[in-house]
Amino acid sequence: MRMDTDNVLITGLGATTPLGGDAVSTWAAMLAGRSGIGPLQEEWAAQLPGRIAGRLATEPTEVLDRVQARRMDRCEQVALVAAREAWADAGAPDVDPERLAVVIGTGTGGALTMLGQDDVLEASGVRRVSPHTVPMLMANGPAAWVSIELGARGGAHTPVSACASGAEAIAMGADLIRLGRADVVVAGGAEACVCALTMAGFAQAKAHSTRNDAPQRASRPFDVDRDGFVIGEGAAVVVLERAEFAAARTARAHATLAGAGITSDAFHITAAHPEGQVRAMRRALSDAGLAPQDIGLVHTHATSTPKGDLAEAQSVTEAVGTHPAVTATKSMTGHLFGAAGSLGALATILAVRDGVVPATLNVDTLDPEVKLDVVTGAARRTAVGAALTNSFGFGGHNASLVFTPAP
8 A cells, every 4th residue: 555645646757778879769669560689690599499588678778887887797788878867857856865765677687797706716716706706696796886887875676586676676666755764766667588598498497589590580479379488688777756846956857657567376386376466557547546447558568478369368357358558579689687667668658658569579460368468560549547567576566657748
């Protein structure tokens, strides 16, 4: 339940994704129906069943200071790039540092550093390991770097909830504002773990697509021929503000974060339980003070796995209904794990703001068991009104966010 009735506004957006190096180019690519998925060229990928991924459109090392970038894991780099854009988009709020907080979620944190430095240790010994290893591999690194960049002293937090991390970060940021602990929160998710170990693990679990001959058609949520997700990398960050604080500085708002719902399945370490998803959506609607019929758009988690997509489709039908437009932007970006929820939130915010719903790519034949109005072919112009976005993660994490137009 809310602790007060003060609205939480979205005043800044930032991203770096397989579709673009910022939020503007990412959104334009989504509306154009472009894919950011391609073949992997690294030697280690040759042994994998699935040799495709959503790589970043712009390398963070092209944006960040060279010395600074060398001391950061790729996950930290993308978080800082997205946070800088979001902060600038919000107009760099003049806020008391004690009233400014950061919440950046991640699924794996500095996995690339951990694996890379372990290789160095094995091959060359202790003295060759980088002295920056620990701050580069720690999961709170992205939040820490952003807090240092912005001088945020109101807390730097790191939800680690698998693929729900980015959405949980945004919900936590809203809670900090509603509880009176912050006026502004920079929140989102970051992930960069395209590497042999993670991809081999997903391959062994039969979760990753093997459609290597057609990378851009591999991620196909709700299609009858879907065969697994495609791994992606990147970050998406938003700036949340207490409505009164934003009004006092005449800030422009993209949308309102009206409600959030977080649940856990307590069921299985990888398999989802539809009841948990339904409860998350219903909690988000209740928190927003909305009824299911008020929702005009559902941005689905929809990763393109046979079981996962169907379970979510059934959950959306039960919790919200079949009337909203439905989109699944992982068909374009791949699955960004810890950043998936915040990127989904960003797409949902922009859909509410601009009155347009991105199409889901590669739905040649909609699964007959999916009874939803999945937008396909081209982006759909429509007055979205209220919109809901879902994020679900291994371990039974479920997070749903509801956005409405800015006041």
